[in-house]
Amino acid sequence: MEREKIKLIIEVLLFTSHEPLGEKRLAEVLEGIDKESIREALEELRKEYQEKKNLEIREVAGGYQIFTCPDYASWIEKLHKTKPTRLSHAALETLAIIAYNQPIIRAEIESIRGVDTSGVLHTLLEKNLVKILERKKVIGRPLLYGITDDFLKYFGLKDIDELPSLKEVRELIPEKEGVDEEVKEPEDEDR
Amino acid sequence: MAYHVKLEAYEGPLDLLLYLIKKDEVDIWDIPIAQIAGEYLGYINMMKLLDLDVIGEFLVMASTLMKIKSRLLLPQEEGIEEEIEDPRSELVEQLLEYEMYKERAKTLAEREEAQFKLFTRPPAEIPPSQPTFEASLFDLLTAFHNVLKEKAPEIVREIEPFKITLEEKVDQILERLKKKDKISFSLLFKECLSKGELIVTFLALLELIKQKRVRFRQPKLFGEIAIYRCPA
Numbered sequence: 001m002e003r004e005k006i007k008l009i010i011e012v013l014l015f016t017s018h019e020p021l022g023e024k025r026l027a028e029v030l031e032g033i034d035k036e037s038i039r040e041a042l043e044e045l046r047k048e049y050q051e052k053k054n055l056e057i058r059e060v061a062g063g064y065q066i067f068t069c070p071d072y073a074s075w076i077e078k079l080h081k082t083k084p085t086r087l088s089h090a091a092l093e094t095l096a097i098i099a100y101n102q103p104i105i106r107a108e109i110e111s112i113r114g115v116d117t118s119g120v121l122h123t124l125l126e127k128n129l130v131k132i133l134e135r136k137k138v139i140g141r142p143l144l145y146g147i148t149d150d151f152l153k154y155f156g157l158k159d160i161d162e163l164p165s166l167k168e169v170r171e172l173i174p175e176k177e178g179v180d181e182e183v184k185e186p187e188d189e190d191r
Numbered sequence: 192m193a194y195h196v197k198l199e200a201y202e203g204p205l206d207l208l209l210y211l212i213k214k215d216e217v218d219i220w221d222i223p224i225a226q227i228a229g230e231y232l233g234y235i236n237m238m239k240l241l242d243l244d245v246i247g248e249f250l251v252m253a254s255t256l257m258k259i260k261s262r263l264l265l266p267q268e269e270g271i272e273e274e275i276e277d278p279r280s281e282l283v284e285q286l287l288e289y290e291m292y293k294e295r296a297k298t299l300a301e302r303e304e305a306q307f308k309l310f311t312r313p314p315a316e317i318p319p320s321q322p323t324f325e326a327s328l329f330d331l332l333t334a335f336h337n338v339l340k341e342k343a344p345e346i347v348r349e350i351e352p353f354k355i356t357l358e359e360k361v362d363q364i365l366e367r368l369k370k371k372d373k374i375s376f377s378l379l380f381k382e383c384l385s386k387g388e389l390i391v392t393f394l395a396l397l398e399l400i401k402q403k404r405v406r407f408r409q410p411k412l413f414g415e416i417a418i419y420r421c422p423a
Contacts, residue, residue: 115203
């Protein structure tokens with residue numbers, strides 16, 4: 001199949017998908033076409049879309065998806081008359097703590113926030129922004145939490161490493177003279 | 192039921208302390224504990240006066256502040272060579288760590304805001320095209336029994352500070368149905384963390400069926416049950 005045809009097919013696949021499509025998924029649909037050709041066609045398509053003013057192709061949660069450009073948001077909001085509900089401070093804090101420390105148990109989250117977090121966790125589970133990974137192998141077998149693919153999609157992240165490291169934030173806090181701080185890095189995890 | 196009002200966007204004792212530290216423009220590395228503790232108690236009293244829900248954590252922090260204050264007042268023992276740890280240091284560490292995550296939360300909020308301006312194809316409405324059988328109450332009970340059986344080994348007896356009411360579960364189920372037109376029966380119970388919650392969830396489902404706000408279908412005999420929202 002020629003490159004042009006592959007490109008057109010990928011475009012319609014992206015156009016009709018409400019989920020990001022990864023190279024693997026595209027390869028499944030385009031069975032028989034080698035990954036290299038798919039990748040090249042995808043690259044060309046992305047370049048084409050960069051020329052467009054109203055649509056763009058972004059990489060989110062390990063896949064590609066067509067998005068509208070932010071400048072046109074107000075028009076779309078007019079059409080759909082939707083006002084999205086934002087997450088609460090508590091939810092965002094909890095998400096930040098989980099994202100940078102996963103897997104993590106509720107008690108650890110609560111010791112950082114200093115308040116009860118079970119309600120917030122319940123909401124985040126409901127919204128599928130966090131998920132239960134497994135139980136920690138300690139007394140009491142508490143649940144371990146981690147972020148989901150929906151979390152990445154919600155915040156427009158390619159993967160968890162796209163989040164700025166904690167180190168960058170610590171540098172903003174006025175340092176005490178001569179204090180050597182141990183810096184926490186976002187952990188590599190299996191999602 | 193206490194009316195839960197958020198005072199000035201602080202939700203916990205750490206928030207309140209950070210707020211006071213910023214407001215008084217105090218050096219976090221040298222917090223004047225007596226001053227801050229005094230103000231902190233003032234806010235607690237104000238919250239009580241306004242009949243706001245002063246959660247336990249606020250009071251725990253109050254006593255922590257008192258403890259730190261009293262340790263600072265104790266005269267240093269003579270003859271001790273090594274540096275005595277500043278009684279404030281643990282609190283300061285905690286405040287700094289918390290502040291770090293608050294900053295990160297702000298970053299997430301900014302991303303959230305930016306993402307709201309990006310739209311994509313919404314999930315398609317999938318009409319129930321397959322022929323289904325009307326499931327009976329006994330099918331529901333059987334399905335629930337299976338859920339209980341499956342979940343039993345996972346659920347460890349844990350002390351639940353957080354209880355969910357029937358009304359809340361009803362709302363939750365309806366919310367989920369707003370996003371996805373149908374949910375599978377077993378998915379409803381996936382995130383239940385205790386037996387009590389499983390039961391409340393099932394009762395909520397029965398309530399919604401009684402109110403004719405949801406209906407259920409069983410595509411395969413004795414198979415998975417799907418829950419649908421009834422059009423308003």
